[in-house]
Amino acid sequence: MRRLFLAALALPLMLVAACATTPAPDPSGDSLDAVAEDYVHLILEIGEREPGYVDAYYGPAAWAEEAKASPRDVPALIQGAASLTQRLNALSAAGAEPAVVQRKAYLLAHVSAASARLRMIGGERMSFADEAYALFGVRPELKPLSDYDPILTRIDALVPGTGPLATRVATFRNQFVIPTDRLQAVMDAAIAECRARTIRHIRLPANERFTLAFVTDKPWSGYNYFQGDAASKIEINTDQPIFTDRAIDLGCHEGYPGHHVYNALLEKTFVVDRGWVEMSVYPLYSPMSFVAEGSANYGIDLAFPGDEAETFERTVLLPLAGLTGAPVHEKDELNALVRQLARAEYTIADDYLSGRVNREETIARLSKYMLTTPERAAQRVRFIETYRSYIINYGLGRDTVQAWVEAQGPDRWKGMETLLASQILPVDLL
Incomplete structure (x- = not known):
């Protein structure tokens, strides 16, 4: 069957x-x-x-x-x-x-x-892996943190300077921080480009729309609140500085072809066209979220394949942010390696949520393996405290969605649209 x-x-x-x-x-x-x-x-x-x-x-x-x-x-x-x-x-x-x-x-x-x-x-209370399976239908593999140390070694050779690697990476990334007074213009441009690239391939409801707001004091960096009638409210958290490449990530993930598109297509396909009322409600802790977060993250690479994100950032976003001469190519090389560290967070969260490791040590571990500042690591701990095993939906979800979509044939946008307008479960992707 x-x-x-x-x-x-x-x-x-x-x-x-x-x-x-x-x-x-x-x-x-x-x-x-x-x-x-x-x-x-x-x-x-x-x-x-x-x-x-x-x-x-x-x-x-x-x-x-x-x-x-x-x-x-x-x-x-x-x-x-x-x-x-x-x-x-x-x-x-x-x-x-x-x-x-x-x-x-x-x-x-x-x-x-x-x-x-x-x-x-x-x-x-369940173990981290048991909880993830019970809520999202996928059991993550929890590797020892030492498995990620070779990746840190490669990054260490890539990032200039001396001192702790996380500090050097943070210093390097600070070249891409969007000034507060230019954040609106940069985000508007990023989302507009994400939308333009998406509607070339996916037909959306004629009345689809969104509003954008900047907020503070949240455990997340961005959130899409779908309102129904093809409308979303997208909020961006400014507690921490936002980088120019992150503007692309947020525009795709929260908007196009991410959460906004997913919800709009589900509403049209099931609630409007078929009258299947179960799709009018979205429980956060459900298999739906594995598909939602995984497709939203994969949507970044789908909308900006190859070096297209690098080109757009250099030619459009950096000038809008008033930044010149920032080493975009080197930063993208760094990001590709950092992505390989993503699942280290599962092991860190498992240890923390089980009580085996305290909060202070968890912040230090996240800073080391996520290569971020202690302040950003503390914000991530807050996210883990709030959403627990939900974190598997981002990295593992993206990789699972990518493998499934790309196995459907050469037209990846067609595969993505099929997924977004369906009741496909994580077990079907696996």
Whole structure:
């Protein structure tokens, strides 16, 4: 069945949507539509028990008001999730088209993740890898930090100067800090370019749009709040200086072809065209996030392949930032090596969240292996404290999405669009 589904994804999206049929009526009178509606109610009520759990919702306003007025307690919600799983398992998808079969699998996976998050809210603690698997459907490999030391050695030979490597890297990167009074112009230009490159390949809803705001005192560097009706609110955190290449990263990741495009396509494909209400709510701690963060990070490389990001940064962003003569090529060489250190953070987070390593030592480890200042490392610890195993969705998610998209054929944008407008799960990517 997996191979049948993946083969169907190679067809144009509209053809898949048109040929999808529902399974034969269940003797009990239950249906995927009924379960999907109850699933949305479950997620909204969990959001009342954990602020931030619901990342986006654009379904009926009355449902959100009901959840706010009378949310079930955590034990009752756990039982509710178990009931949804039982109902889904009892529904037969025999004779249904692949899209409907996948819909059932998607709901099962997301109800399972919701159940795991409820148990965590109730006090259960899992190991880092177990938690990641329970919430996002992927078990990360936790390598010893010593495995990353050869990469540090290569970076040490690349970065000029003497003294601690993290300090030298920070000094080198400071050549690319965007002055505060030029941040708006640089971000506007970066997002506009990300959008222009994306709409050449992906057709977006005619009314898609976003607003941009700068904020402070957040554990993250950027966030996309999808509002529904193809609209997003993008916020950029200015607690730490922002580099010119980071403007490209944020423009692609939060906007195009990242989170904004993903949410807009899901809304159009499922909520508007098919009436599948489960896609009107986005639970943050779910398999959905592995695809969302992975595709948003891969979208940077997709939109700016080869040395195109380097060229755009040198010819457009650096002049807008009032920076001249900054060694862009050398910085990109550094970034390519630093990317290979990304999964060291999983081991560091595992040690910290388990209590084996204290906060001060964790900041030092992050500074060393992420090659950043203690201030930025402390902000990252705050992120880990808040989002825990969510961090796997960035590096591991990007690599997994990249491998899947590039295996679909030479037209990588087509593969990306198929992924973004689908209910593909992490297990399907693997």
